[in-house]
Amino acid sequence: MTKIWTMIRKEWAEVFKNKFVLFSVAFMPLLFTAIPLGVLYSMRGATAAEALGLSEVPAEMTALCGDLAGAECAQFMIVSQFLMLFLLMPVIIPVTIASYSIVGEKRTRTLEPLLAAPISTLELLAGKALGAAIPAVAVTWGAYIIFMVGTILITGSPALTTLLLKPLWLLAMVVVGPLLSVAAVSMAVMVSSRVNDPRVAEQVSALVMLPVLGLFMAQTAGFIQLNQGFVLWLALILAVIDAGLLALAIQLFQRETILTRWK
Amino acid sequence: MTEFAIQTENLTKHFGRGKDVVHAVEGLSLEIRPGEVFGLLGPNGAGKTTTIRMLSALIGISAGRAVVAGHELGKEDMDVRRKVGILTETPGMYDQLSAERNLAFFAALYDVKDIPGQVEKYLRMLGLWARRDDEVGEFSKGMRQKLAIARALLHEPPVLFLDEPTSGLDPEAARLVRDFIAELGREGRTLILCTHNLDEADRLCDRVAVFKTSLLALDTPANLRSQLFGRTVVFHLAQPGPQFVEPLKANAFVHSVEALDNKLVVTLDDPEAHNPALIRRLVEAGAEIRFVGEVRRSLEDVYLRLIQKEDRHD
Structure with a gap:
């Protein structure tokens, strides 16, 4: 554990000196928080149908709103859609950091002394992955808290606040978000160890966002509706995927191949 | 196989398979005594760096057997890594971190007990203490090389591998590094020096091995001169x-x-x-x-x- 923490602190000391990385970590959460809050603010005082731009609110939507009615129901629907963005954040934010992690060591020629040190592949990769995932998750949680507080302040609706704090979203933020982040960085670290160019690593690693984007689209289009059971299953599946990806990353991290084939 | 700092028996390394196989090192047998300054000499592609990488447990061996600092390669690689220091061909430092931070990071990986003490000791010894807070990206090549030597020594390894330690340095910096290596030799560490600078090897090494994939000659420089x-x-x-x-x-x-x-x-x-x-x-x-x-x-x-x-x- 000590060496993983040593690795994480080195990663942070290095990447957060890079202004571009700092910008990429801070910009998206700010944007993803400001947009829904702006939308909510603009909807104040409107009826549900007006807020949603519909002649009347569909019955399925009313059912999902539970005790909420009128504008509160519309606000809840809008907020629910935007909450998916908070699951995208822990996937998108760390990819830039993680995809540079191994290929960056190759470029600066620090990989050989690093591999010569008594650190296991698991410690090395876990340090790299967590070094990218922890800031992303922390920033996501921070943005989520700001969003919740902003929603309460803008809507002033205790019923809406209660619905937003229900286990579904807490589970999504506290469990699914970090699991998604670990999956993204494991993938990025794996790709980073197999390529020579950080741009290639970032491009390929970005593919990991596709399933989450698909989920977002499916929810927006009404094909799926997130509920507690679905999120629980998602968390379990992601935990298995994370373990598999980390094991695969360790398997694919061939010290000798990386050292001798990369010039 | 314990009285030697390094002992190899038919150490062999092949890369690739089938008709694409490359024979990097073939049947290398060496016995290097503790405290000896040993030179590995050979042309480019002779297998010097591959040998150093094998002996420092960076890459695996294809055949043969080797014991380094009392630990067998392939079986006790983590122990070998703890006991050896390596100066790689290129210094490879984290440019955005300070000299002190670079060394502290590696000292932590090597489980050094007194990290601040060891870092200060070697930064002072190599004349870098005044620049400890500067980013390594601002350092000259000579300073980076000295910092890389400090990194290799932080955990006080009994065996030290030096791959081209003065390559690309100006004469003054090369002299400084050479003097430091001579000092390390006098301290009783086992040093394995891999170099193209034959004058340097002549001055520093107790014995040299000339090899090109396999061993061509091994003796003191004086004996080799006399024999040939x-x-x-x-x-x-x-x-x-x-x-x-x-x-x-x-x-x-x-x-x-x-x-x-x-x-x-x-x-x-x-x-x-x-x-x-x-x-x-x-x-x-x-x-x-x-x-x-x-x-x-x-x-x-x-x-x-x-x-x-x-x-x-x-």
């Missing part, structure tokens, strides 16, 4: 030398005699033992000797002869 060239003594005379060639050739211990103006160039095995007899012979023959000196062959001469011989053999 014998020893050459020059007699500076007051008169032309040709008339004295035959009297000297008559001695069984003399391998060759050549007259060059007023000089006689004599090759023999043991000048300390036989010079008095030669001097007597020359004086008896009427020669007036002004000066006697020995022609010292360089390690470069030895190296080139061995490599050329191997190339002809190939």
